[in-house]
Amino acid sequence: MKRQQVIIGIVALVLGVLLFATPFMFIGITAVKSAAEASHLGLSLPSKWLFWENFMAVIKARNYMLLLAYFNSTVITVGAISLLAVSAAMIGYVIQRRPSKWNGFIYALILAGLMIPPAVVPTIWLLKELHLFKTLHGMILIQVAYGLSFSVLLFRSFIASIPRDLDEAAIIDGAKPWQVFFKVILPLLKPITITVVLVQSVTIFNDFTNPLYYLPGKDNVTVQLTLYNFQSQFSSQMNLLFMNILLVTIPPLIMFIFFNKQIVKGMTAGAVKG
Amino acid sequence: MASVKLKNIHKEFNGVKILKGIDLDVNDGEFCVFVGPSGCGKSTLLRIISGLDDASSGEIEIADKDVTHADPIDRGIAMVFQSYALYPHLTVRDNIGFGLSLAKRPKNEINERVNTAAKMLQLEALLDRKPKDLSGGQRQRVAIGRAIVRNPEVFLFDEPLSNLDAALRSKMRLELTELHAELNATMIYVTHDQIEAMTMADKIVVLNAGHVEQVGTPMELYHHPKTPFVAGFIGSPKMNLFEGQTAQEHGADIYGIRPEHLTLSTQTGKWQGVIKHIEHLGADVIVHIQVQALGTLVARADGDFAVTTGSEIYATPQQGREHFLSK
Ligand SMILES: Nc1ncnc2c1ncn2[C@@H]1O[C@H](COP(=O)(O)OP(=O)(O)OP(=O)(O)O)[C@@H](O)[C@H]1O
Ligand SMILES: [Mg+2]
Numbered sequence: 064m065k066r067q068q069v070i071i072g073i074v075a076l077v078l079g080v081l082l083f084a085t086p087f088m089f090i091g092i093t094a095v096k097s098a099a100e101a102s103h104l105g106l107s108l109p110s111k112w113l114f115w116e117n118f119m120a121v122i123k124a125r126n127y128m129l130l131l132a133y134f135n136s137t138v139i140t141v142g143a144i145s146l147l148a149v150s151a152a153m154i155g156y157v158i159q160r161r162p163s164k165w166n167g168f169i170y171a172l173i174l175a176g177l178m179i180p181p182a183v184v185p186t187i188w189l190l191k192e193l194h195l196f197k198t199l200h201g202m203i204l205i206q207v208a209y210g211l212s213f214s215v216l217l218f219r220s221f222i223a224s225i226p227r228d229l230d231e232a233a234i235i236d237g238a239k240p241w242q243v244f245f246k247v248i249l250p251l252l253k254p255i256t257i258t259v260v261l262v263q264s265v266t267i268f269n270d271f272t273n274p275l276y277y278l279p280g281k282d283n284v285t286v287q288l289t290l291y292n293f294q295s296q297f298s299s300q301m302n303l304l305f306m307n308i309l310l311v312t313i314p315p316l317i318m319f320i321f322f323n324k325q326i327v328k329g330m331t332a333g334a335v336k337g
Numbered sequence: 338m339a340s341v342k343l344k345n346i347h348k349e350f351n352g353v354k355i356l357k358g359i360d361l362d363v364n365d366g367e368f369c370v371f372v373g374p375s376g377c378g379k380s381t382l383l384r385i386i387s388g389l390d391d392a393s394s395g396e397i398e399i400a401d402k403d404v405t406h407a408d409p410i411d412r413g414i415a416m417v418f419q420s421y422a423l424y425p426h427l428t429v430r431d432n433i434g435f436g437l438s439l440a441k442r443p444k445n446e447i448n449e450r451v452n453t454a455a456k457m458l459q460l461e462a463l464l465d466r467k468p469k470d471l472s473g474g475q476r477q478r479v480a481i482g483r484a485i486v487r488n489p490e491v492f493l494f495d496e497p498l499s500n501l502d503a504a505l506r507s508k509m510r511l512e513l514t515e516l517h518a519e520l521n522a523t524m525i526y527v528t529h530d531q532i533e534a535m536t537m538a539d540k541i542v543v544l545n546a547g548h549v550e551q552v553g554t555p556m557e558l559y560h561h562p563k564t565p566f567v568a569g570f571i572g573s574p575k576m577n578l579f580e581g582q583t584a585q586e587h588g589a590d591i592y593g594i595r596p597e598h599l600t601l602s603t604q605t606g607k608w609q610g611v612i613k614h615i616e617h618l619g620a621d622v623i624v625h626i627q628v629q630a631l632g633t634l635v636a637r638a639d640g641d642f643a644v645t646t647g648s649e650i651y652a653t654p655q656q657g658r659e660h661f662l663s664k
Contacts, residue, residue: 231416232418234389235436236439
């Protein structure tokens with residue numbers, strides 16, 4: 064490598080670290096400061112590390128609201144993801160493998176789901192009519208609906224890379240259509256399923272606006288909404304607000320750190336060998 | 338075991354006629370090969386027999402039962418695909434036993450039958466591997482094992498050897514022939530390779546553009562081709578075919594003579610020509626001769642027949658080896 068290249072590389076790295084790591088450091092440092100120190104909003108180190116105190120204060124705030132929010136968010140995420148992955152895989156399989164005259168129409172719907180922004184007021188009206196407004200399962204259905212288009216497209220293109228001969232070999236072996244899907248195709252979808260599960264669960268877990276619209280009420284609070292609730296209360300207690308941010312950011316971050324490789328693999332994986 | 342009868346099978350895709358009335362009897366225990374150029378409908382016909390596709394019209398009987406509208410599993414057939422189509426997530430053992438486990442056979446029966454099939458195909462050492470850890474030839478054997486284990490009445494093969502290299506292919510040809518003798522099952526085998534057809538078949542069905550050109554034993558097709566297409570398709574190098582005067586002298590449209598049925602001489606003969614091109618195959622030499630009255634004539638001679646490009650040569654057809662065909 065030339066000297067110049069080395070210098071450019073180092074500069075780029077330093078810039079990258081500043082851009083990506085500074086916000087995290089800022090969150091981390093502010094979260095352990097005292098209220099007075101935190102109000103300056105600086106990057107200076109705290110004079111006293113108050114991790115435990117701030118942590119407990121946030122947890123206990125508003126009658127353990129954060130724990131309830133964790134529970135709600137987990138229920139929504141797990142419920143929505145299970146439904147989403149299974150139905151997206153099945154829909155993707157059917158539209159890839161059984162072309163029919165409906166396909167154009169179905170594609171139009173999928174693209175519409177990707178492109179047309181959801182209308183909040185009619186959706187709320189519909190949820191109310193179905194008695195699903197302000198309920199967790201209503202929220203789950205909303206998340207499934209919003210994530211379905213993208214997931215179906217991912218599954219569909221992955222299934223297109225699985226040779227049709229496999230389906231036919233299974234049919235010759237006596238598999239019923241549902242057995243072809245569950246015994247032959249589904250096991251081969253592992254890489255893309257992991258990708259869909261990770262990407263969508265982070266999106267759903269971190270969702271702020273949709274729970275804000277469709278899931279009002281103290282008992283229905285989700286993790287991102289705790290920030291919203293706390294923000295007014297903690298305007299003089301930046302340290303607690305940032306501790307809350309820290310706690311909310313951690314689960315998705317852990318997911319990304321651990322499953323980084325799988326996500327990329329699922330995105331790029333194509334043909335099944337063998 | 339079972340015979341296969343096809344009655345007036347038609348197939349069209351989106352209005353395009355692919356099969357135009359196929360009638361065919363495959364006898365019990367026969368090794369029947371479908372040959373024909375690419376796109377003539379061999380795979381389509383095989384898929385119709387297997388039940389993966391439906392015929393547009395016509396009837397299919399297997400073992401004297403009408404199976405025209407039956408599901409593949411109810412036809413008593415097994416199929417080996419060109420791409421092998423092994424299940425990538427299952428071990429060799431589970432690949433072979435997949436059909437039996439779907440049929441809910443007891444575990445020990447599955448094990449026993451898988452082991453028997455594996456033994457027959459020398460796959461015992463590979464039973465716990467995944468398909469991706471096998472060579473092409475081994476994968477092919479697993480695919481065959483998957484067919485054998487179900488004890489089908491009819492085996493269907495769609496170009497099973499075309500992904501293998503030449504040496505392995507000739508080895509597998511032999512193994513398949515032995516397998517056929519051992520199982521004594523009816524086998525229908527699709528290929529576009531006429532050497533495979535000649536070496537393995539009891540009966541060859543030559544297909545062309547969606548219809549049957551001729552049915553017969555390999556030697557019948559070689560010695561008595563009924564149409565110019567069959568004459569040109571069976572045999573390598575291809576038969577010399579000429580329209581015009583030579584044919585008309587005998588009241589036919591087309592005159593044919595195989596390269597191996599021409600006698601070459603430097604002194605005298607029926608046709609005189611100039612050598613344009615020579616292919617040395619070792620045991621044989623293939624000579625391309627430019628003959629004024631005919632065009633290019635291809636002849637096969639002994640490997641040590643001394644010839645050089647550009648020299649004059651005489652070719653004479655052997656008595657009784659000439660073919661006179663009508664269009
Ligand atoms: N599903 C389909 N839809 C439309 N046309 C098809 C379909 N399947 C096959 N065909 C057409 O039918 C014709 C015969 O195809 P087929 O696969 O039977 O040929 P083949 O004899 O097996 O050729 P090859 O030796 O190349 O495998 C081809 O022209 C092909 O384009
Ligand atoms: Mg084919």
